[in-house]
Amino acid sequence: DSGVTQTPKHLITATGQRVTLRCSPRSGDLSVYWYQQSLDQGLQFLIQYYNGEERAKGNILERFSAQQFPDLHSELNLSSLELGDSALYFCASSVLGQGNYGYTFGSGTRLTVV
């Protein structure tokens, strides 16, 4: 157990729907990162939050949004889902927001869009 908790572990939904993925960071970590891993693209950085505020943005689609709450848990919202959004979605956390600190990854949410 890495200390980073992601729920749900698996999610199956239809095209056009909206889903919310949840992440609780490791105790004491202030920064949360979201990643997408698909078979053809590998791991892609989506977005980072630090202490409730957006810190960095990667290849996140406009249909996707995220937020970090006062208790530091984060949610990734995916809307108007397409077949191509099927992937593993990972959350990671780190103590601070700077780049030289290691990330701890959760075990991921596997999203299947049918």
Added chain:
Amino acid sequence: KNQVEQSPQSLIILEGKNCTLQCNYTVSPFSNLRWYKQDTGRGPVSLTIMTFSENTKSNGRYTATLDADTKQSSLHITASQLSDSASYICVVIKTTGGSYIPTFGRGTSLIVHP
């Protein structure tokens, strides 16, 4: 275009043998380079983190090297074990506007046979 290229794409070795994985990158401005191990269906686990000034870093049987001049890194695994079978991912962190953005390689899939 992926700015982090890993080779080989896959590798099969016998238990007890050594192997070296390669990572070439063009990401800049460079902040640090990381190697992760990812078991199938699990989140990546950090092996090493190296900044610009570090040439080598070890973590047990894993030794990473970095040549920032040629923008190359390698991960050497000594006396391989069956549990080393996994995907090894090279990640280069760049700094931009005060943010730290990771770019992931596609990974090297290592299979260790008894």
